[in-house]
Each structure stands twice: as C-alpha cells, then as structure tokens.
Amino acid sequence: MSNSMQEAGRTVTIRDVAAAAGVSIGTASKALNGVGRMRQETRARVMAAARQLGFRPNPLAQGLLGGRTYTVGLITCDSFGRFSIPVMLGAEDALGDGQISVLMCDTRDDPIRERHHVERLLDRRVEGVIVTGRRTEPRPSIGRDLPVPVVYAMTQSLDPSDLSLIPDDEGGGVLAAQHLLATGRTRIGHITGPHGFQAARKRAAGLGTVLSDAGLRVSGEVLYGEWSEEWGRQGADILLRTDPGVDAIFCGSDQIARGVAETLRERGRRVPDDVALVGFDNWEPMALGSRPPLTTVDMNLNEIGRLAARHLLDIIAGRPGEAGVRTVPARLVVRASTRHGT
Amino acid sequence: MSNSMQEAGRTVTIRDVAAAAGVSIGTASKALNGVGRMRQETRARVMAAARQLGFRPNPLAQGLLGGRTYTVGLITCDSFGRFSIPVMLGAEDALGDGQISVLMCDTRDDPIRERHHVERLLDRRVEGVIVTGRRTEPRPSIGRDLPVPVVYAMTQSLDPSDLSLIPDDEGGGVLAAQHLLATGRTRIGHITGPHGFQAARKRAAGLGTVLSDAGLRVSGEVLYGEWSEEWGRQGADILLRTDPGVDAIFCGSDQIARGVAETLRERGRRVPDDVALVGFDNWEPMALGSRPPLTTVDMNLNEIGRLAARHLLDIIAGRPGEAGVRTVPARLVVRASTRHGT
DNA sequence: ATGAAAGCGCTAACAT
DNA sequence: ATGTTAGCGCTTTCAT
Numbered sequence: 001m002s003n004s005m006q007e008a009g010r011t012v013t014i015r016d017v018a019a020a021a022g023v024s025i026g027t028a029s030k031a032l033n034g035v036g037r038m039r040q041e042t043r044a045r046v047m048a049a050a051r052q053l054g055f056r057p058n059p060l061a062q063g064l065l066g067g068r069t070y071t072v073g074l075i076t077c078d079s080f081g082r083f084s085i086p087v088m089l090g091a092e093d094a095l096g097d098g099q100i101s102v103l104m105c106d107t108r109d110d111p112i113r114e115r116h117h118v119e120r121l122l123d124r125r126v127e128g129v130i131v132t133g134r135r136t137e138p139r140p141s142i143g144r145d146l147p148v149p150v151v152y153a154m155t156q157s158l159d160p161s162d163l164s165l166i167p168d169d170e171g172g173g174v175l176a177a178q179h180l181l182a183t184g185r186t187r188i189g190h191i192t193g194p195h196g197f198q199a200a201r202k203r204a205a206g207l208g209t210v211l212s213d214a215g216l217r218v219s220g221e222v223l224y225g226e227w228s229e230e231w232g233r234q235g236a237d238i239l240l241r242t243d244p245g246v247d248a249i250f251c252g253s254d255q256i257a258r259g260v261a262e263t264l265r266e267r268g269r270r271v272p273d274d275v276a277l278v279g280f281d282n283w284e285p286m287a288l289g290s291r292p293p294l295t296t297v298d299m300n301l302n303e304i305g306r307l308a309a310r311h312l313l314d315i316i317a318g319r320p321g322e323a324g325v326r327t328v329p330a331r332l333v334v335r336a337s338t339r340h341g342t
Numbered sequence: 343m344s345n346s347m348q349e350a351g352r353t354v355t356i357r358d359v360a361a362a363a364g365v366s367i368g369t370a371s372k373a374l375n376g377v378g379r380m381r382q383e384t385r386a387r388v389m390a391a392a393r394q395l396g397f398r399p400n401p402l403a404q405g406l407l408g409g410r411t412y413t414v415g416l417i418t419c420d421s422f423g424r425f426s427i428p429v430m431l432g433a434e435d436a437l438g439d440g441q442i443s444v445l446m447c448d449t450r451d452d453p454i455r456e457r458h459h460v461e462r463l464l465d466r467r468v469e470g471v472i473v474t475g476r477r478t479e480p481r482p483s484i485g486r487d488l489p490v491p492v493v494y495a496m497t498q499s500l501d502p503s504d505l506s507l508i509p510d511d512e513g514g515g516v517l518a519a520q521h522l523l524a525t526g527r528t529r530i531g532h533i534t535g536p537h538g539f540q541a542a543r544k545r546a547a548g549l550g551t552v553l554s555d556a557g558l559r560v561s562g563e564v565l566y567g568e569w570s571e572e573w574g575r576q577g578a579d580i581l582l583r584t585d586p587g588v589d590a591i592f593c594g595s596d597q598i599a600r601g602v603a604e605t606l607r608e609r610g611r612r613v614p615d616d617v618a619l620v621g622f623d624n625w626e627p628m629a630l631g632s633r634p635p636l637t638t639v640d641m642n643l644n645e646i647g648r649l650a651a652r653h654l655l656d657i658i659a660g661r662p663g664e665a666g667v668r669t670v671p672a673r674l675v676v677r678a679s680t681r682h683g684t
Numbered sequence: 685a686t687g688a689a690a691g692c693g694c695t696a697a698c699a700t
Numbered sequence: 701a702t703g704t705t706a707g708c709g710c711t712t713t714c715a716t
Contacts, residue, residue: 013693024703029695036696038701056465060406061693064708069402074446085427092448101466104416104446106434117438123398124443147353229631255631262633285628289571289597291604355709366687371711378712380685403709407692 012053020049032057063125072312073103073121075114075142077155078134082283083301087132087154090305098313100127109134118142128312131155132305136166136199149315153308154301156325163315164325165308167299169199172330173206176250176278176297179332181210183339185248185276187219191235191260192252195224200252203280207250219243227252232259240267247275248338254279254286254296261290261337277337292336304328354395362391374399405467414654415445415463417456417484419497420476424625425643429474429496432647440655442469451476460484470654473497474647478508478541491657495650496643498667505657506667507650509641511541514672515548518592518620518639521674523552525681527590527618529561533577533602534594537566542594545622549592561585569594574601582609589617590680596621596628596638603632603679619679634678646670 018028023046030036031046032055049055063069072095078084092102103126107114121129128148133139133155141159142150150157156164180188190207193200204222211217220242225231232251236259239246249264251257257279261271269275271292279287282298307328311321360370365388372378373388374397391397405411414437420426434444445468449456463471470490475481475497483501484492492499498506522530532549535542546564553559562584567573574593578601581588591606593599599621603613611617613634621629624640649670653663 011693014695015693025693026695026704027702030702033695036701042701058406058693059466060402060411061708062695064400064402064406064693064710065695067708071445081427085423088446089448092446096447101462102446103413104430104434104444105438106431120443124401255627258631285597289600353709356711357709367710368688368712369686372686375711378685384685400709403692404711405692406694406709407711409692 011058012055014055014057016053017046017050017055020053021046069125069127070099071101071103071124071126072309072316073105073117073124073126073129074132075105075107075117075121075129076132077107077109077114077139078132081134083134083154084132086301087305087308090302090307091130091132091153091309092305093302094306094309095313098309100313111140114142118146122147127316130305130308130312131157132308135197136169137197149312149320151308151312151315153304160325161323163311163321163323165304165311165328166325167199167301167304168327168330169202169299170206170209171327172280172297172299173203173208173250174210175206175330175332176203176280177207177210179295179334179338180248180250180276180278181214183272183276186216187243187246188216188248188250189219189223189239189243189246190250190252191223191225191232191239191256193225193227193256200224203250203252219246225256227255229255229259229262232256232261233263234259236260236263237267240264240269248277249275250278252280254281254283254290254294257294257296257337258286258290261292261294265291272336272338272340279337282333287333287335290337295335295338296333298331298333300328300331353400354397356397356399358395359388359392359397362395363388411467411469412441413443413445413466413468414651414658415447415459415466415468415471416474417447417449417459417463417471418474419449419451419456419481420474423476425476425496426474428643429647429650432644432649433472433474433495433651434647435644436648436651437655440651442655453482456484460488464489469658472647472650472654473499474650477539478511479539491654491662493650493654493657495646502667503665505653505663505665507646507653507670508667509541509643509646510669510671511544511641512548512551513669514622514639514641515545515550515592516552517548517672517674518545518622519549519552521637521676521680522590522592522618522620523556525614525618528558529585529588530558530590530592531561531565531581531585531588532592532594533565533567533574533581533598535567535569535598542566545592545594561588567598569597571597571601571604574598574603575605576601578602578605579609582606582611590619591617592620592622594622596623596625596632596636599636599638599679600628600632603634603636607633614678614680614682621679624675629675629677632679637677637680638675640673640675642670642673 018025031043076084105117129150131152138158141157152164223235279294279296282296287294360367373385418426447459471492473494483499494506565577621636621638624638629636
C-alpha cells in the first residue's frame with residue numbers, strides 16, 4: 001500500500017524521489033508540480049517514483065516557502081451548539097473544496113479563551129478566521145488590526161468594518177406571515193423569545209409588516225418570553241385567554257411552538273384545523289417530534305456557513321467585498337401544523 | 343498593541359529580534375527558548391526586543407525543523423451531530439491544554455470523503471487522529487498502517503488493535519435499573535431503539551441483569567423499535583396494554599421517554615406517582631422540555647472526548663496503552679420523572 | 685558568553 | 701531539458 005498511503009517509518013522526501021528517478025531535486029520538484037519544461041518521459045519517471053515511494057510533499061516546507069498555509073481558523077462561541085454546527089458544516093464544506101483545512105476552536109463564550117485562541121491561530125499562520133456564535137446578537141470584534149481577514153457567521157461584530165453574515169430574521173417572519181395569510185388565517189398571534197433579542201424583535205417586525213399591509217394586526221400583543229417549551233405552554237394559555245378566536249400562532253422558535261402545540265391540544269384546539277402553527281429554526285428533532293410536525297422557518301445555516309467561507313476565500317484571494325452586516329434569506333418548510341391531510 | 347497582537351504588514355522574524363537586540367540570530371533563539379548559557383542581561387534584552395516587535399515564532403519553521411506539527415486531526419462521521427459534539431468539545435479541551443491544535447473534518451458518513459480527509463490530514467503531518475461517530479456501532483478501521491496513532495471515540499473500530507472509547511451502555515442500564523428499584527418500583531418496562539443497535543441491546547442487558555439479581559424481570563418484553571418520540575408514544579400504549587400495572591419505564595433514549603411521557607399523561611397516568619420514567623442521553627432540550635423533566639442517563643461524552651485526547655497524547659508521547667474497546671462510565675441525572683416534589 | 689554555519693523539505697531563480 | 705543554488709524561519713551543533 002505504500003503507493004497511496006504513507007507508511008510508518010521515515011518520511012519520504014523529494015530528495016528520495018529525485019534519487020529514485022535519477023534526476024536532480026529541482027527537476028523532481030518541477031515534474032511533480034507540473035511546471036517548467038522537460039521531457040514527457042522524465043516527468044513520468046518522477047511521477048512514478050513518487051507514487052512508488054508514497055511521496056507526500058511536506059506542507060510545512062511548502063508553507064514556509066510560499067508563505068501560505070492553506071489553513072483557516074474556525075472559532076465558535078457556541079460550544080458547537082445547535083446553531084453554530086450547521087454553520088461550521090457549511091463552512092467546512094466550502095473550504096474543503098478549496099483545499100483549505102480548518103483549525104477549530106471553542107471559546108465557551110469566554111473572552112480570555114477567545115483571545116488565547118485567536119493568538120494561537122495567528123501563531124499558526126491561518127490565512128483567515130471565521131467566527132460563529134450561538135445567537136446573532138452583536139458582539140465585540142475579535143480584533144481590529146488582525147493580519148488576516150475575519151468573517152462573522154451567525155453572529156455579528158459590533159465593528160461595522162467587519163463582514164457579518166446573519167439569517168434574515170425579518171424575512172423569516174414575513175415568510176411565516178404570508179404563509180398563514182395564504183392559508184386563510186386572519187387572527188394571528190405571536191409568541192416568541194425575550195424582547196432583548198434582536199432576532200425576536202425582527203421576526204416580530206416581519207410578521208407585523210405583512211399583517212399591517214393586509215390591514216390586520218397581531219392578535220393580542222406580541223408575547224415576549226423565553227426560548228423554552230415551558231414559555232410556549234404559558235404563552236399559549238395567555239393568548240387563548242386574550243383572544244379565544246385566534247386561528248394561527250407564529251412562534252419565535254420550534255421549542256416554543258412545541259409548548260404551544262401541547263397546550264392547544266390540552267385545551268381542545270385542533271392543529272391545524274382550529275389553530276395553525278408555525279415555528280422557527282427547523283430544528284428537526286423538535287419540529288418532527290411535535291404533534292403535528294411543525295411548519296417552520298429554516299434559517300439556512302448551512303448556507304450562511306458556506307457563504308462565510310466563500311467570502312473569506314475571496315478576501316484571502318484579494319477580492320474583498322463590502323463589509324457590514326449581510327443577511328441570508330430564510331426558507332419556509334411546510335409541514336402538518338399548517339396543512340390539512342398530512 | 344504591537345507587543346501582543348501581530349499587526350498587519352510584514353511578519354517579524356527572529357532575525358529582526360536579533361538585530362534589534364544587537365545579538366546574533368542563534369543567540370536570540372537560545373534566549374527566547376530559555377536554553378544555553380548567556381548573561382541574564384542579554385537574555386532580557388532579547389526578550390524585550392521580541393515583545394517590543396511582537397515577535398511570534400513561525401510554527402511552520404519550527405515544525406519543519408523539529409518534525410513536529412503540534413496538530414491532530416479530528417474526523418467526525420456524525421456531521422457534528424448531537425453525540426460527536428460533546429466528544430469533540432472534550433477532546434478540544436484536553437488537546438488545547440497540551441498546546442495541540444485541532445484540524446477538523448466531517449465525512450458525512452461517506453467512505454470516499456473519509457479516505458480523502460485522512461490523506462489530507464496525513465499530508466499535513468498531523469501527529470494523531472481522533473475519529474468520532476454518530477453511534478457506537480463498530481465500523482471499519484480508517485487504516486491499518488497509518489504513520490500516526492488513531493483513537494476512536496463514541497464509535498468503535500472493527501480492528502481490535504485500535505483503541506476505541508465508548509460509553510458504558512450496559513452500566514447505564516444498570517444505573518437506571520438500580521435507581522428504579524431503590525425508589526420502590528418493581529414492574530419495570532423497557533422501551534428502546536432498534537434491536538440492531540448494540541447500544542440498545544446493552545442497555546437492555548444492564549437492566550435485565552439488575553432485575554434478575556432482584557428476582558424480577560422486565561415487565562412485558564423489551565420493546566425494541568426506533569429512536570423516535572413517535573415510537574415512544576406507541577410503545578407506551580403497547581406496554582400499558584401488556585401490563586396495565588407497570589410502575590416504571592426505562593427508555594433507551596430521551597426522545598423515546600418523551601413520547602412515553604406524553605402517552606402516559608394522555609392515558610391518565612401520573613409521572614412519577616403512578617409510573618416512574620428514566621430516559622437515556624441527557625439531551626437537555628428534550629429531557630428538560632419534557633413534562634415532568636426526565637431522570638436520565640448521561641453518557642459523559644465530554645469525558646470520552648477528553649480521555650480520547652489524553653490517550654492520543656500519551657501514544658504520541660510514546661506511552662502507548664493497551665488497545666481494544668474501552669468503556670467510560672455513565673452517570674445518572676435524577677429529575678422529577680422519578681422523584682416526587684420537584 | 686556569543687557567533688557562524690549547517691540544514692529541516694521544498695521551490696524558484698539562475699546556470700548549464 | 702536538466703542541474704545547481706539560494707533561501708523560507710528556525711534550532712542546533714560547533715567554533716570562537
């Protein structure tokens with residue numbers, strides 16, 4: 001197997017390849033990299049020797065010379081949580097295609113650790129950094145004058161000269177609202193997370209805009225609370241008391257929606273017949289485990305990660321785009337909680 | 343800020359430091375690394391210059407020379423799923439302490455991609471590899487004659503000469519069973535995942551052992567099904583029909599337990615008063631969102647990751663342990679589903 | 685106590 | 701068409 005998988009033991013260098021092929025080390029290099037002129041036969045001989053010996057160029061040496069490391073850092077403040085994971089996945093995907101490897105680290109939301117990791121990444125000469133977060137709330141920049149570009153994904157930097165990619169929460173609210181209107185609902189309530197969260201306010205704003213354009217308003221008031229099932233259960237009771245005729249509820253998260261679904265069932269309201277339900281996140285274990293399965297807004301986190309990676313690669317390649325906070329469209333996933341007969 | 347954060351612009355080399363300190367490059371190196379003999383004053387002068395200039399040794403150069411990269415690869419087959427994440431976190435934690443950086447990649451369960459990533463990691467001269475998985479089911483080794491050590495975490499290699507760290511599923515079953523017996527339950531049912539899963543069988547075995555030691559047996563039969571809430575709901579109905587007097591149910595996952603909890607409530611059984619409930623995984627969004635919150639078995643995935651990392655570091659450092667499949671103890675987390683008054 | 689020089693593995697000028 | 705050489709940034713003998 002020595003032809004494709006490096007074996008234990010001494011490392012094969014280009015020197016060995018050159019010797020085996022009976023050429024100089026420089027010629028071997030050129031042959032392997034497909035540059036320079038040389039006889040076809042020579043090139044083939046070198047390639048054969050390299051394959052034969054299981055030669056793998058040492059990236060440290062290459063990097064040392066070329067100044068490139070083909071490595072980027074990925075910093076997560078989410079302890080690899082639910083939100084940053086799809087983002088990382090998308091990023092890893094896009095970077096992998098570009099032959100870039102990913103150095104991963106987790107800050108546990110600790111600025112000290114974060115600083116430490118940034119330093120270490122720079123030590124390692126990463127060519128760029130992606131920062132992901134648990135929420136999209138603005139956060140301090142990881143550093144103004146870093147020698148490499150930085151892109152924020154699923155979190156945003158307070159520094160407007162940084163590029164941040166976040167989901168389109170408002171657009172998600174719009175999608176949910178339009179869908180509910182399209183299915184004939186008019187008394188639409190909204191139960192969501194803490195008012196302190198920009199994401200919660202924006203989702204509510206999206207809903208509000210669509211409703212006022214239709215000459216409607218949110219049934220009751222927007223109910224801000226927590227990102228929990230328990231709050232969903234409570235909120236549903238509050239809403240049913242405020243407006244017993246409510247025929248749809250848009251929730252700020254799938255967890256909240258699940259709590260709402262439970263209360264509705266216990267209060268004898270059928271979903272979706274009596275009350276339609278839309279969640280947010282498309283967190284499948286929650287959305288699918290719910291009865292009925294939830295129609296929900298998917299933030300396209302994979303796409304955010306992919307875009308972040310691509311932007312980073314662009315900047316590294318010297319094609320800087322505009323900085324600032326950029327928003328990635330969301331997508332509605334329709335399931336039984338708004339649709340009969342499924 | 344040039345003293346602690348590298349600035350944009352040309353990189354500071356040891357050459358610059360040496361020049362600034364008025365010493366030779368070799369002396370500067372020795373001073374910075376605290377080796378060799380030299381006047382205290384000289385050493386101090388070099389250090390000062392280095393700090394002043396914001397010097398950071400280039401790890402590529404160091405690695406090239408020393409043959410070490412201080413890097414390990416982390417391969418996940420779980421798309422960073424629920425199980426591998428805590429493992430990765432633990433690993434990253436342990437490795438970070440050892441000044442080792444982590445190159446991360448995801449295989450999406452695709453052997454081609456996996457192979458590809460392994461090659462790339464070897465190209466980059468990682469000093470070791472950790473493989474994590476979505477389940478603990480045995481899987482093919484990532485390669486017999488790799489030039490670096492490999493440790494499997496939360497997955498196991500079919501090759502017994504590999505070291506694999508997996509949770510103690512059987513022990514988890516024992517913990518659950520003992521807890522239920524200790525709280526006075528005697529008619530204990532078990533609803534779990536597919537019989538095809540070793541994990542499911544082992545958890546059931548743990549339960550079975552404790553019960554037979556107590557002169558009891560599983561109420562009804564062990565109900566194998568799927569890892570879903572829906573199956574939990576179904577299974578609960580089956581069990582209630584088989585043994586209406588069941589006073590406790592141990593579930594193979596928190597999702598199943600959640601489904602069970604719902605059905606029990608709908609059938610008018612109080613949890614834990616009439617039926618105690620124990621889940622598995624300690625997947626907090628599920629376990630805490632359930633009504634009541636679930637007592638459950640925590641597999642200590644963080645610890646598995648940490649141990650995997652430590653073992654890997656040991657092997658890298660030339661202290662190889664024994665190979666084979668090793669098991670990490672689980673831990674019971676008691677919540678309201680088995681305990682009154684919470 | 686300090687400096688000079690060799691070399692890690694590789695690439696890219698420059699010679700031949 | 702091929703070989704020789706000079707580094708990339710650093711550590712480590714070996715001289716001084």
